[in-house]
Amino acid sequence: MKKLLFTCLAALAAFSVQAQDLSEGKQYTLSGQEASARPEVVEFFSFYCPHCYSFEMEYKIPHKIRAELPEGTEFHQYHVNFLGRASESLTRAWALAMAIGAEQKVKGPLFEAAHKDSIKSMEDIRRIFIDNGISAEEFDGGINSFAVTALVNKQNNMAQKFNVVSVPDFYVNGKYHVNAGGLSRDNFVQDYADTVKGLLQKP
Numbered sequence: 001m002k003k004l005l006f007t008c009l010a011a012l013a014a015f016s017v018q019a020q021d022l023s024e025g026k027q028y029t030l031s032g033q034e035a036s037a038r039p040e041v042v043e044f045f046s047f048y049c050p051h052c053y054s055f056e057m058e059y060k061i062p063h064k065i066r067a068e069l070p071e072g073t074e075f076h077q078y079h080v081n082f083l084g085r086a087s088e089s090l091t092r093a094w095a096l097a098m099a100i101g102a103e104q105k106v107k108g109p110l111f112e113a114a115h116k117d118s119i120k121s122m123e124d125i126r127r128i129f130i131d132n133g134i135s136a137e138e139f140d141g142g143i144n145s146f147a148v149t150a151l152v153n154k155q156n157n158m159a160q161k162f163n164v165v166s167v168p169d170f171y172v173n174g175k176y177h178v179n180a181g182g183l184s185r186d187n188f189v190q191d192y193a194d195t196v197k198g199l200l201q202k203p
Helices: 002-021 050-058 061-068 087-100 103-115 122-131 136-142 146-161 188-200
Strands: 028-030 040-045 074-079 169-172 176-178
Touching: 040 050, 040 146, 050 061, 050 103, 061 074, 061 188, 074 087, 074 146, 087 103, 087 122, 087 136, 087 146, 103 122, 122 136, 169 188, 176 188
Parallel strands: 040 074
Antiparallel strands: 028 176, 040 169, 169 176
């Protein structure tokens, strides 16, 4: 029992050092926004962004971050419109996925389709949803609903609020912006997750 307690305390101490070792201008910058009322991590992404594709499909950084978040921490992924093509339709589609809890069903297929540039219309997106377990009735009834439109507006407003100009882009507690350029090249994925966890502990 004592050995287990010592191990836990050592782990907590190591985590505390990680949080204190983060340096403004290196692993993070300040967003210029006030801290959020509740602990949260927000990622801005685009299905068209090749780096977002790598983050999600190859390195699984968002999955790793979500899995290691302290209990009670919210994690949001918001789609941006500035990469053109069917971006606005994809932002609306992602809003529907969030509204009906289908993010994990459609995220990968939407990334793959966008990566192949095979999304030309909302009908193409509709087919992806249906092929991945969302009924035509649920898609048709939800895609232009008030709730989905509200989530579209929220994504656009949040991207504007943080002046997002490139993706993927991560913000912690609204106050801290992860600076990917300052993270370890040798252990990038774990350093990204550790940086997010460390920033959650900062005041």
